[in-house]
Amino acid sequence: MADLSEFDIIKQYFSFSHYGHQPSENVLLGVGDDAAILSSSKNPLVVATDTLIEGVHFPNNFLPQHIASRALGVNVSDFAAMGVKPTAMTMALSLPASDSQWLADFSRSLAQQCEYYGIALVGGDTTKSPCLSVSLTLLGNTYDEGGSTLRRSAAQDGDDIWVTGSLGKGAAALALLTDTFSREEWPCNQTAKENLIASFYAPQPRLDFGIELLALANAAIDISDGLLADAQHIAEQSQSQLSIIGDTLPLHSGLLSHTDPDKIKQWALSGGDDYELLFTAAPSRAEAIVALSDKHQLPCQKIGAVKSGRGVKLLGRDWSGFEVDGYRHF
Amino acid sequence: MADLSEFDIIKQYFSFSHYGHQPSENVLLGVGDDAAILSSSKNPLVVATDTLIEGVHFPNNFLPQHIASRALGVNVSDFAAMGVKPTAMTMALSLPASDSQWLADFSRSLAQQCEYYGIALVGGDTTKSPCLSVSLTLLGNTYDEGGSTLRRSAAQDGDDIWVTGSLGKGAAALALLTDTFSREEWPCNQTAKENLIASFYAPQPRLDFGIELLALANAAIDISDGLLADAQHIAEQSQSQLSIIGDTLPLHSGLLSHTDPDKIKQWALSGGDDYELLFTAAPSRAEAIVALSDKHQLPCQKIGAVKSGRGVKLLGRDWSGFEVDGYRHF
Numbered sequence: 337m338a339d340l341s342e343f344d345i346i347k348q349y350f351s352f353s354h355y356g357h358q359p360s361e362n363v364l365l366g367v368g369d370d371a372a373i374l375s376s377s378k379n380p381l382v383v384a385t386d387t388l389i390e391g392v393h394f395p396n397n398f399l400p401q402h403i404a405s406r407a408l409g410v411n412v413s414d415f416a417a418m419g420v421k422p423t424a425m426t427m428a429l430s431l432p433a434s435d436s437q438w439l440a441d442f443s444r445s446l447a448q449q450c451e452y453y454g455i456a457l458v459g460g461d462t463t464k465s466p467c468l469s470v471s472l473t474l475l476g477n478t479y480d481e482g483g484s485t486l487r488r489s490a491a492q493d494g495d496d497i498w499v500t501g502s503l504g505k506g507a508a509a510l511a512l513l514t515d516t517f518s519r520e521e522w523p524c525n526q527t528a529k530e531n532l533i534a535s536f537y538a539p540q541p542r543l544d545f546g547i548e549l550l551a552l553a554n555a556a557i558d559i560s561d562g563l564l565a566d567a568q569h570i571a572e573q574s575q576s577q578l579s580i581i582g583d584t585l586p587l588h589s590g591l592l593s594h595t596d597p598d599k600i601k602q603w604a605l606s607g608g609d610d611y612e613l614l615f616t617a618a619p620s621r622a623e624a625i626v627a628l629s630d631k632h633q634l635p636c637q638k639i640g641a642v643k644s645g646r647g648v649k650l651l652g653r654d655w656s657g658f659e660v661d662g663y664r665h666f
Numbered sequence: 667m668a669d670l671s672e673f674d675i676i677k678q679y680f681s682f683s684h685y686g687h688q689p690s691e692n693v694l695l696g697v698g699d700d701a702a703i704l705s706s707s708k709n710p711l712v713v714a715t716d717t718l719i720e721g722v723h724f725p726n727n728f729l730p731q732h733i734a735s736r737a738l739g740v741n742v743s744d745f746a747a748m749g750v751k752p753t754a755m756t757m758a759l760s761l762p763a764s765d766s767q768w769l770a771d772f773s774r775s776l777a778q779q780c781e782y783y784g785i786a787l788v789g790g791d792t793t794k795s796p797c798l799s800v801s802l803t804l805l806g807n808t809y810d811e812g813g814s815t816l817r818r819s820a821a822q823d824g825d826d827i828w829v830t831g832s833l834g835k836g837a838a839a840l841a842l843l844t845d846t847f848s849r850e851e852w853p854c855n856q857t858a859k860e861n862l863i864a865s866f867y868a869p870q871p872r873l874d875f876g877i878e879l880l881a882l883a884n885a886a887i888d889i890s891d892g893l894l895a896d897a898q899h900i901a902e903q904s905q906s907q908l909s910i911i912g913d914t915l916p917l918h919s920g921l922l923s924h925t926d927p928d929k930i931k932q933w934a935l936s937g938g939d940d941y942e943l944l945f946t947a948a949p950s951r952a953e954a955i956v957a958l959s960d961k962h963q964l965p966c967q968k969i970g971a972v973k974s975g976r977g978v979k980l981l982g983r984d985w986s987g988f989e990v991d992g993y994r995h996f
């Protein structure tokens with residue numbers, strides 16, 4: 337097994353037929369030709385690409401099953417933020433070596449995730465590279481012929497600003513995984529620790545919630561770059577001001593034992609990798625949003641309001657002067 | 667300019683509006699949201715992903731404009747082999763640093779190529795990585811509602827086997843670029859040299875030819891892995907034997923001055939990166955294929971026949987015993 341060719345790898349690990357995952361009915365031609373063919377739809381096509389690179393988006397020696405669940409979760413999160421269900425994907429996988437155990441673990445996890453979300457892996461490219469990376473392109477159709485989606489540009493003056501779940505867990509989990517803190521500084525308990533790390537291994541994109549939110553919200557984005565940076569994207573594209581009240585932010589419980597309040601704020605405001613939904617909706621939708629939150633057992637917190645103006649304003653006695661940067665790749 | 671964020675890079679270099687490239691009419695929402703939206707079509711969707719990695723698919727310090735033209739050319743070649751026109755794409759670009767001159771050169775070249783082929787860049791992901799890589803996912807619709815394409819699996823017993831253009835240029839160009847030969851061994855003249863290197867910098871996918879070939883050929887594949895490896899793909903998927911006559915292979919003129927005939931054969935049979943079309947068609951189509959070849963001023967050579975059996979058979983006095991391997995990434 338030491339010398340698997342690219343073709344062997346695709347046949348053995350990425351055809352997915354041996355996982356009992358039946359080819360999706362919209363796949364007319366799957367893995368194995370120069371390109372894949374998907375059946376047509378009257379509804380517009382949604383497409384998004386996301387890349388995860390070892391040492392940049394996850395630590396070195398991350399287990400292959402976690403790389404798979406993280407890569408798919410992060411990509412599905414983009415579709416959650418559009419309110420659209422993904423149905424097919426291609427994968428560009430770059431690997432330093434063809435390690436059959438690694439491939440078996442990675443592909444088993446990817447197949448399970450694909451089956452869970454109902455996504456068919458229809459094609460891609462497997463190449464040797466000094467750097468391990470996974471780039472997924474997801475495809476899906478909108479729910480109507482008009483192409484309705486949640487967009488960053490649709491926030492309206494007077495909208496409430498909401499966020500799902502809790503904040504700061506992406507950055508806190510990374511601190512745990514890379515061991516960049518002392519026990520005195522952050523006496524995080526074992527349960528909180530495990531919960532944080534699990535959310536990093538396999539982000540839970542808010543897909544079902546996002547799809548139903550399409551009928552209620554105006555603008556939405558997923559929090560991958562950090563709350564403030566992602567709020568800034570909505571503000572820019574909607575030409576509005578997002579006014580956020582720091583004291584209302586739902587912090588992940590694992591953060592609260594940290595002794596440095598500034599570190600907690602930094603993680604929650606700019607840590608990124610939280611994969612929650614930040615969205616805006618008319619105040620008249622509040623009751624329906626709370627009902628949706630109950631239905632999906634997903635906490636939703638109102639954290640501010642959309643106003644005329646520009647940019648993001650952070651309010652609250654302990655928050656307003658806080659200096660933050662969004663997550664920057666470069 | 668030393669500290670461009672991912673958002674700055676996308677806005678400045680990959681929105682393409684400042685190249686006079688009007689958004690394609692099938693792009694409902696382009697770069698800048700969580701996902702892009704394309705208008706629907708009654709015809710099935712074709713999708714393919716290809717990745718190019720520095721040091722693997724092109725030498726180190728390759729100029730950015732050549733990386734762009736090569737990345738797009740190689741990807742369009744997959745669509746040529748399906749007989750389908752690509753209309754949109756996403757890009758996953760991984761870069762060691764945000765060098766503004768590099769980005770300007772790369773994006774100018776990519777925009778020119780996109781405009782030439784009529785492809786809209788609709789989204790993607792730009793990330794920092796120790797390894798430079800470009801992964802493109804191309805999308806297009808088939809020409810009819812039935813989803814007609816050229817496929818690897820459709821070769822018929824009795825078909826002629828044809829190849830476009832000339833063989834061996836990919837491997838020969840790589841030898842020139844990496845300087846792995848002596849002047850005595852290969853006294854390649856300057857014109858041939860320039861011609862070979864230009865074909866490596868910017869492969870000319872046989873897209874217009876492939877689209878018209880859809881009405882004439884049965885099976886097709888593009889020669890990216892080497893003639894024999896790609897013939898093997900058709901043989902396997904069509905459950906036929908491809909019998910190829912070595913002496914009929916159209917060798918690139920730049921190869922002929924090489925003093926080692928075995929090296930020439932190796933480049934032509936297994937070098938890969940030629941991006942020509944290998945296709946099979948009923949003998950009754952020969953006249954129409956020659957006419958198509960004349961129309962596109964693209965030489966086409968009949969190099970063998972499809973028979974019952976399995977695998978690829980190489981015939982000819984100096985060829986039949988020749989040991990070759992297809993290009994293997996791992």
